[in-house]
Amino acid sequence: MNASEQDTNQPDRRKFLTAASRTAMAGGLVAGYGxxxxxxxxxxxxxxxxxxxxxxxxEVSAIPVGKSRDFRLPSGASVVxxxxxxxxxxxxxxxxxxxxxxxxxxxxxEQVNDRFFCPCHNGVFDAKGKGTAGxxxxxxxSLSQYPLRIESGLLYIEVTAESLATRPLGDxxxxxxxxxxxxxDV
Amino acid sequence: xxxxGTWFKxxxxxxxxxxxxxxxxxxxNHLKHWWFCxxxxxxxxxxxxxxxxxxxxxxxxxxxxxxxxxxxxxTEEAAFxxxxxxxxxxxxTLMVAAVILHQMRIxxxxxxxxxxxxxxxxxxxxxxxTLMIGFTGYSLVFEQLSYWGATVGANIADGVPLVGxxxxxxxxxxETYNDHTLSRFFILHAAVLPVVMVLLLFVHIALIRMQxxxxxQFKADANKEKKSFNFFPDHIYTxxxxxxxxxxxxxxxxxxFPASMGPRADPLTTPEVIKPEWFFYVMFRWLxxxxxxxxxxxxxxxxxxxxxxxxxxxxxxxxKPASEFSVWIGILAVLTIIGLTVWEAVVxx
Numbered sequence: 001m002n003a004s005e006q007d008t009n010q011p012d013r014r015k016f017l018t019a020a021s022r023t024a025m026a027g028g029l030v031a032g033y034g035x036x037x038x039x040x041x042x043x044x045x046x047x048x049x050x051x052x053x054x055x056x057x058x059e060v061s062a063i064p065v066g067k068s069r070d071f072r073l074p075s076g077a078s079v080v081x082x083x084x085x086x087x088x089x090x091x092x093x094x095x096x097x098x099x100x101x102x103x104x105x106x107x108x109x110e111q112v113n114d115r116f117f118c119p120c121h122n123g124v125f126d127a128k129g130k131g132t133a134g135x136x137x138x139x140x141x142s143l144s145q146y147p148l149r150i151e152s153g154l155l156y157i158e159v160t161a162e163s164l165a166t167r168p169l170g171d172x173x174x175x176x177x178x179x180x181x182x183x184x185d186v
Numbered sequence: 187x188x189x190x191g192t193w194f195k196x197x198x199x200x201x202x203x204x205x206x207x208x209x210x211x212x213x214x215n216h217l218k219h220w221w222f223c224x225x226x227x228x229x230x231x232x233x234x235x236x237x238x239x240x241x242x243x244x245x246x247x248x249x250x251x252x253x254x255x256x257x258x259x260x261t262e263e264a265a266f267x268x269x270x271x272x273x274x275x276x277x278x279t280l281m282v283a284a285v286i287l288h289q290m291r292i293x294x295x296x297x298x299x300x301x302x303x304x305x306x307x308x309x310x311x312x313x314x315x316t317l318m319i320g321f322t323g324y325s326l327v328f329e330q331l332s333y334w335g336a337t338v339g340a341n342i343a344d345g346v347p348l349v350g351x352x353x354x355x356x357x358x359x360x361e362t363y364n365d366h367t368l369s370r371f372f373i374l375h376a377a378v379l380p381v382v383m384v385l386l387l388f389v390h391i392a393l394i395r396m397q398x399x400x401x402x403q404f405k406a407d408a409n410k411e412k413k414s415f416n417f418f419p420d421h422i423y424t425x426x427x428x429x430x431x432x433x434x435x436x437x438x439x440x441x442x443f444p445a446s447m448g449p450r451a452d453p454l455t456t457p458e459v460i461k462p463e464w465f466f467y468v469m470f471r472w473l474x475x476x477x478x479x480x481x482x483x484x485x486x487x488x489x490x491x492x493x494x495x496x497x498x499x500x501x502x503x504x505x506k507p508a509s510e511f512s513v514w515i516g517i518l519a520v521l522t523i524i525g526l527t528v529w530e531a532v533v534x535x
Contacts, residue, residue: 044356044359045352045355045356046355046359046360046361046366049360049361050360050361050362050364075453075454076454077454102341102478103337103338103341103342103345103473103478104337104338104340104341104362105334105337105338105456105460106454106455106456107456108455108456118456119456119457119458119459119460119535120334120338120456120460121470121473121474122474122535134474135473135474135476135477135478135481138476138477139477139478139479141478
């Protein structure tokens with residue numbers, strides 16, 4: 001290659017190298033910072049869903065048709081498990097969640113009105129958990145049901161293994177914050 | 187010049203004239219009316235919130251097992267803790283009120299119109315950040331109302347189509363309120379949102395400086411030869427008077443109506459009467475009036491319309507220049523907001 005050919009090729013080579021280095025720089029920045037933000041996003045998203053577990057409730061034969069049984073979950077919440085049919089299948093049983101499907105508040109049973117009531121937005125549900133008034137009634141929402149399973153004549157309920165309500169939230173978690181008794185100076 | 191003076195002069199080459207040139211922007215005469223100082227009021231309150239917030243953070247512990255107890259310690263045992271917490275609480279209330287009043291002033295004087303559309307949108311982002319910082323701060327106390335307020339807030343986010351579940355999970359750090367939730371709210375309240383707000387405020391004020399303040403002329407000022415006055419010291423004096431009034435107001439409110447403690451959060455029992463902070467009464471009543479999905483989507487639509495309002499207004503005014511359309515819409519919106527807020531305030535359910 002003579003000197004004049006070298007001069008002619010120079011700009012192309014320079015252009016190519018400039019473009020290549022810019023692309024590499026942009027690619028490196030996007031890859032580096034993109035990875036960082038992707039990892040940051042994934043880090044902020046919960047690592048796993050809450051653990052679930054099957055808990056034994058009672059022998060199927062121990063709950064007569066038309067009767068119900070109070071069951072306390074690990075979270076401390078009370079669930080009424082009712083038997084509505086004669087078959088020894090899960091379809092005969094009903095375990096209503098007390099979480100309002102509207103915006104997640106706790107409903108409570110009003111004996112006088114024969115209904116579940118949600119105080120947050122005035123949601124009303126009948127005894128079978130069907131929304132009858134308020135936002136859940138308007139939207140046709142019902143109280144959700146806990147999954148049930150029958151195995152060898154035994155009834156099980158699927159629940160979240162751990163919840164905030166299982167933690168002791170009382171005094172004494174930080175001794176520095178506990179009021180100190182007075183008058184014990186040595 | 188002394189040796190010390192020369193030393194500084196060599197390192198900071200700014201003399202009195204240059205400093206005057208930097209700060210002495212002529213301020214239009216109408217800014218002598220107090221309601222035109224409403225923009226400075228939330229900024230002043232924001233600084234107070236940062237100061238009191240830093241002091242509260244010295245004792246606050248953002249975990250379900252410690253949060254309530256640490257707030258009780260601040261309120262009942264730490265020296266002047268009750269006063270600082272009350273100032274923080276009332277500062278938040280006044281800040282939300284000041285931002286809303288400032289926005290109303292901008293709206294009804296048409297100060298959002300060309301070329302200030304972008305600054306209106308920045309102001310809208312500041313309003314949203316102010317409400318979010320109010321929401322996250324209220325949740326930190328971990329008392330019954332704040333716990334259930336956070337739960338309802340997260341489920342409102344869950345109702346947003348497509349991304350609702352993602353937002354809820356990111357917000358709570360799980361499907362439901364859990365061990366990680368309070369620390370997330372604390373980081374959002376004390377770090378992320380304040381930094382975002384400082385950046386937005388910087389843009390907001392920079393745009394005001396670049397475009398200048400909108401000029402109005404009142405009848406009383408019509409005959410005055412000079413149409414403006416100096417930023418320094420004249421306008422600074424006005425702002426200082428506002429600062430003094432706000433300090434007196436904050437101290438009075440904090441002393442007469444100190445922040446109290448409600449019952450500790452109980453994840454198993456929603457209180458019979460549940461209310462959010464007053465600035466969410468509108469949303470709370472709206473959610474009672476309409477089914478979930480419609481209420482959430484319509485609220486989002488209203489915020490979106492507010493966001494792009496300068497362009498909607500510009501579109502209408504290009505066709506009907508003399509139209510009072512925006513004023514009537516504004517009056518209707520203000521009456522609706524007041525009506526729903528009062529309605530929610532006076533009834534238990």
